[in-house]
Amino acid sequence: MCLTVNIYYTGKNGSAKEFVQEMISKGIVDQIRNEKGNKRYEYFFPENDPETVLLIDCWENQEALDFHHKSPMMEQIEELRNKYDLKMKVEQYTTVSKNNQDFETVIRCRTATRKFKDKKVELEKINKILEAGRLAPTAKNLQPQKIYVATSNESLEKIDIVSPCRYGAPTVLIVCSDKNVAWMKEDYSTYEMDACIVATHMMLEATNVGIDNIWIEMFDKQELKKQLNLEDNIEPICLIPIGYKADDYQGNPLHNKRKDLKHIAKFI
Numbered sequence: 001m002c003l004t005v006n007i008y009y010t011g012k013n014g015s016a017k018e019f020v021q022e023m024i025s026k027g028i029v030d031q032i033r034n035e036k037g038n039k040r041y042e043y044f045f046p047e048n049d050p051e052t053v054l055l056i057d058c059w060e061n062q063e064a065l066d067f068h069h070k071s072p073m074m075e076q077i078e079e080l081r082n083k084y085d086l087k088m089k090v091e092q093y094t095t096v097s098k099n100n101q102d103f104e105t106v107i108r109c110r111t112a113t114r115k116f117k118d119k120k121v122e123l124e125k126i127n128k129i130l131e132a133g134r135l136a137p138t139a140k141n142l143q144p145q146k147i148y149v150a151t152s153n154e155s156l157e158k159i160d161i162v163s164p165c166r167y168g169a170p171t172v173l174i175v176c177s178d179k180n181v182a183w184m185k186e187d188y189s190t191y192e193m194d195a196c197i198v199a200t201h202m203m204l205e206a207t208n209v210g211i212d213n214i215w216i217e218m219f220d221k222q223e224l225k226k227q228l229n230l231e232d233n234i235e236p237i238c239l240i241p242i243g244y245k246a247d248d249y250q251g252n253p254l255h256n257k258r259k260d261l262k263h264i265a266k267f268i
């Protein structure tokens with residue numbers, strides 16, 4: 001079981017954002033993230049409502065949430081909420097997944113991160129993310145994916161040579177596809193599709209284990225092949241910088257700008 005709480009804080013003249021900034025600068029957010037049983041404590045800034053901030057926090061069980069409610073942090077949060085005169089709307093729901101967040105939360109929380117902290121990603125989390133890439137479906141189950149994990153300074157420097165979009169991430173997944181392995185149809189190969197599914201699996205698993213990420217297309221593929229000494233048949237498809245987002249990262253303004261369902265889906 002996993003408990004997710006969504007809290008919408010609303011205030012006038014950007015006071016909800018100021019509230020979040022003070023929560024971060026006072027170290028309250030970091031302390032809560034380190035509380036026993038906390039799986040996520042994340043603020044979002046809905047683009048269509050500048051007066052509101054959405055907090056999504058997930059807890060392992062009711063006991064952890066009760067403990068959090070009794071912690072000294074709650075008093076500080078209450079004080080700040082009064083200071084900024086914020087209204088609060090709370091939604092709480094329970095999910096059945098054992099150790100992970102529910103799928104709905106993962107797909108809503110995944111967002112492009114363009115500023116990372118200088119904090120390493122734990123090896124066990126990297127391995128979980130890679131495992132999600134291993135389990136991805138591929139055409140005819142041929143599994144052409146090749147994933148290179150850049151963590152050393154030397155490898156990260158190579159990434160910086162080929163792309164301006166590492167955004168300070170301490171680890172970059174380089175998702176490639178082996179053209180000699182992928183399904184070759186008459187006039188095209190599925191090597192790119194396969195790798196894109198693998199990359200998507202990994203991004204979602206990264207979010208699931210609390211690791212921020214972004215899909216990067218903007219990189220020099222030929223130069224990367226040269227830097228990594230890749231064989232001709234190994235085609236780089238995308239980069240996925242992963243890590244922990246910087247405290248002052250304001251979020252991707254496009255994240256909440258999705259088209260209405262009626263513009264993208266049609267029952268026929």
Ligand SMILES: Cc1cc2nc3c(=O)[nH]c(=O)nc-3n(C[C@H](O)[C@H](O)[C@H](O)COP(=O)(O)O)c2cc1C
Binds near residue numbers: 114165215
């Ligand atoms: C195929 C693809 C290529 C992308 N390339 C880049 C890129 O080169 N640089 C970058 O900063 N963001 C890149 N992004 C991130 C998108 O801009 C971002 O996903 C989009 O604005 C939607 O926002 P969200 O991911 O926060 O929901 C890319 C995303 C996708 C799916």
